[in-house]
Amino acid sequence: MKYILYFFLITVSAHAQTYHFDYSLESNRYGPNKKDIWEFGTTLFDSKNNAKMSFYTDYQDSDKLKAIVYDKDRGKSHVYFVTIFNDKTIFKYSHSNTLIENKKEIDNPYFIEIAQLDSLNFKVDLYIYTNEKKTKRKKKVTAVFTLEKSDFDYFEIRSDFTDSPYIKERILSMLPTTSKYYLSKVIEKFAGGSEYTFLNTVESSDITIPVPTQK
Incomplete structure (x- = not known):
């Protein structure tokens, strides 16, 4: 997923909100023999807006990639379809959702x-x-x-x-x-x-x- 950080082309026009992701984070898990590695991909952070963006494969089609921006302060998430063409990563805006917080307390087992x-x-x-x-x-x-x-x-x-x-x-x-x-x-x-x-x-x-x- 590192290539996602290199080239970006935005396919949306007029906008009210802009996110600037100034940090990236790579997550990995290493097993007992240090050779077993689980790669969990890249998460991007907008430190000014307290937002993050994660990447997922579409559950209906594993060849399709999505990016989701989570903006907790505004209570919104924004979904993009992601494609790679000629060494560029293209984001196509799909839709936005309202975040729902689960405030139910769960008994610690x-x-x-x-x-x-x-x-x-x-x-x-x-x-x-x-x-x-x-x-x-x-x-x-x-x-x-x-x-x-x-x-x-x-x-x-x-x-x-x-x-x-x-x-x-x-x-x-x-x-x-x-x-x-x-x-x-x-x-x-x-x-x-x-x-x-x-x-x-x-x-x-x-x-x-x-x-x-x-x-």
């Missing part, structure tokens, strides 16, 4: 302990309950979260257990609210001995995409 190791590193011990009354538990995974100060917020990993809003809120509550942070690395060590590493690599970018006037 795990027992979680979180300790701050230093200013930007946190240790997370996650236990699973072994009886219905939740009086007995055993450790499932220990993870170390490493954050970096940034111009944008990003706290996502692809994990079965530690990709948790509860963990995110607990960690962020221990940090000064005057700064923004992105999750740069997570090392997970499971009770069975296997270890996985998640890496988010940030680079500068310079990409501008307009949104047509909303009727």
